[in-house]
Amino acid sequence: MKKTVLTFGLLILALLVLFQLSKYTLVSGDSNIEIIMAAVAIIFFSIGIYLNKRSLHKNVLPDSEIDLEKIDALDLSKREYEVLKEISLGLSNKEIGDKLFVSESTIKTHVSNILVKLDAKRRTQAVQIAKEMRIL
Amino acid sequence: MKKTVLTFGLLILALLVLFQLSKYTLVSGDSNIEIIMAAVAIIFFSIGIYLNKRSLHKNVLPDSEIDLEKIDALDLSKREYEVLKEISLGLSNKEIGDKLFVSESTIKTHVSNILVKLDAKRRTQAVQIAKEMRIL
């Protein structure tokens, strides 16, 4: 709310400044109205785009960004993160093992470690937690 | 690309029209430059916001919309869909049963049906498929 008042206040201020500028230019006889018009158009067009980007980016970026720093914070190793990604794709331990060229036993070990680190009881829960943390 | 050219073409056209209007008004001696200025400002401000919303919404909406029609198309019953949602939250069959006040056997039946209908082999895969279909 405060931001809305502030931005609209600034908009009105900018408009007033431009009014004075245009008057001055017209009085001084230059009458290059086109340039002022274009300036006004460009400025407000830019403002419109800028304001929108700001207000919408707050909702857009967090959905697409994956927080690589948080992976470190969770002590998830590279390999464990790889396995986690495969789990989220719905693969079984055997399938993940084949895909990463290691045995199913290895994947089981990784999965167990992932569950401990993400504080999950099941792989489905691990995926859910990881997505909430914007890691996946 | 084509759309970008089109919109910018329209913008230039609008600007030119406004030039002519302003000239006409000035020549006719009215010299109410403020009104024209304000009009230009408002119009381009609106265009800026509009264009941005259009371009960003394409990426925003599909992520948040859940396609209720597709649930029908998959023959997923209400109850099955409920169970699917709980699965995506990482709950076990037992936990889902407790949450929905039915036995684990019932949940197992539902899960089996869900897997067949979503053409999945595992619950994790079912979640992934459902999310791809924008059902979850």
Added chain:
DNA sequence: GTCATTTTGGTACTTTAGTATGAAGCCGTT
């Protein structure tokens, strides 16, 4: 009220997931 579908539940079984534990090789740091 009849009929089809949904929802519920069970038993018995197979498969996959997950735990516990131990161990060997690799790799970067001190």
Added chain:
DNA sequence: AACGGCTTCATACTAAAGTACCAAAATGAC
């Protein structure tokens, strides 16, 4: 070289998940 962390793998076990098959209520449409 020694140390800690990562990756790998195995065995043996328990717990969950999933399949197959059946069957009885409940629901909703006609």
